Structure formats: structure tokens, C-alpha cells
Amino acid sequence: MPLPIDPKALESGDIGEQRATLEMDHEAAVEHVREVFTDAGFGVATEFSPSALLNEKVDAERDPYYVLGACNPNMADRALDATDGRIGALFPCNVVVWEVEPGVQTVYHVSIMRAARLLGMAPDDEVMADIIADTGELVDEAFSKL
Numbered sequence: 001m002p003l004p005i006d007p008k009a010l011e012s013g014d015i016g017e018q019r020a021t022l023e024m025d026h027e028a029a030v031e032h033v034r035e036v037f038t039d040a041g042f043g044v045a046t047e048f049s050p051s052a053l054l055n056e057k058v059d060a061e062r063d064p065y066y067v068l069g070a071c072n073p074n075m076a077d078r079a080l081d082a083t084d085g086r087i088g089a090l091f092p093c094n095v096v097v098w099e100v101e102p103g104v105q106t107v108y109h110v111s112i113m114r115a116a117r118l119l120g121m122a123p124d125d126e127v128m129a130d131i132i133a134d135t136g137e138l139v140d141e142a143f144s145k146l
Contacts, residue, residue, distance in 0.1 A: 005118065014118065016111025016132075018139060020146045021104060022097075026064040029105035030097050033146065034068055037095060040142035042070035045092045064099040075135045079113060082128050086121045087112065093135075107146055109139060 022029045034044055046069035054060035069092035079087045090112040098106050113132045116122035 010118075014114065016109075016114040016136060016139070018107075018109045018143045020107040020143055021100075022107060022146060023104055025103060026066070026097070026099045026105055029107070030066045030068070033095055033097055033107055036145045037068065037070045037142045039145070040138050042072050042093070042138065042142070045069045045071045051098075064097075066097045068095045068097070069093070070095050072135065072138060075113075075131060075138070078131050079116075079122070079128075079135075082131055083116060083122045087116045089121070090116055093139075107143075109143075111136065111139070 022032065024032065034047075038044065047067060049064070049066050051060070051062035051065035054062050071092040076091065093112050094109070096106075096108045098108070100106055111132065113122065113128070113135050117124055117128060117132070122128045
């Protein structure tokens with residue numbers, strides 16, 4: 001089944017992609033990202049280590065990889081209203097930290113607000129545009145302080 005959108009036609013801004021490199025050990029990077037996103041107005045609703053799980057369950061031998069499920073309650077509330085609750089299937093907004101090599105970590109995020117609009121789960125209207133802009137400002141603030 002062909003995709004209705006050509007993924008190669010999307011640019012990083014279309015999905016609100018953000019990436020940063022941190023030169024510190026993995027555990028310190030996870031703590032730093034948690035603090036920076038908390039200071040920017042996000043709470044960490046959930047967090048887990050897929051690498052630890054996969055290494056334990058299937059001997060994957062993965063390098064450290066950690067997911068912080070960040071959430072700004074005001075933005076989440078607005079987005080739920082704007083999407084008739086459907087965007088909740090994408091909650092929380094994930095910020096991922098993975099070890100590229102010892103002492104070098106990548107921090108990565110994509111906007112679930114933008115993704116929801118591309119997927120047809122959110123309206124392409126002014127209300128959603130405002131939510132995307134407001135959320136984007138918070139994420140930009142956090143990434144600027146990484």
C-alpha cells in the first residue's frame with residue numbers, strides 16, 4: 001500500500017524535528033535534558049530505557065538509549081480540545097537521548113502537534129496553528145539551553 005505522503009518530500013521543519021549533541025556521559029545527559037525541559041515548562045510524565053529492556057529481553061546489545069515523555073499540561077489540554085481527544089494517542093511528547101559514542105549523546109524530538117496535523121488527527125486551522133506555535137516556542141527554549 002503506497003503512503004499518501006512522500007516522506008522524502010517532508011523537511012525537518014514539517015515535523016518540528018529538533019536535534020542537539022551533548023558532550024557528557026549518558027546518565028548526566030538524561031538528567032540535564034530532564035532539568036532543561038522541566039525549566040521550560042514541561043513535566044516528565046513517563047520515562048524508560050528501551051535499550052535496557054531490549055538488552056535484557058532479546059540480547060540486543062544496544063548502546064544507552066532513553067526516552068523522556070515530556071508534557072506541558074496547558075498545551076496538552078488545548079490540543080485534546082482541538083483534536084476531539086484524538087491527539088492523546090500520540091501523548092506524551094517524547095524527547096530521546098541516545099549515546100552516539102561514550103561521552104557524546106544525541107537529543108532528538110519531533111513535534112506530535114505537527115505530526116498529528118500531517119496525519120489528519122488535528123485540524124489545519126488557526127486554533128491548532130496557535131497550539132503548534134506555542135508548543136514550538138517551549139521546545140525551542142529547551143533546545144536553546146541544552
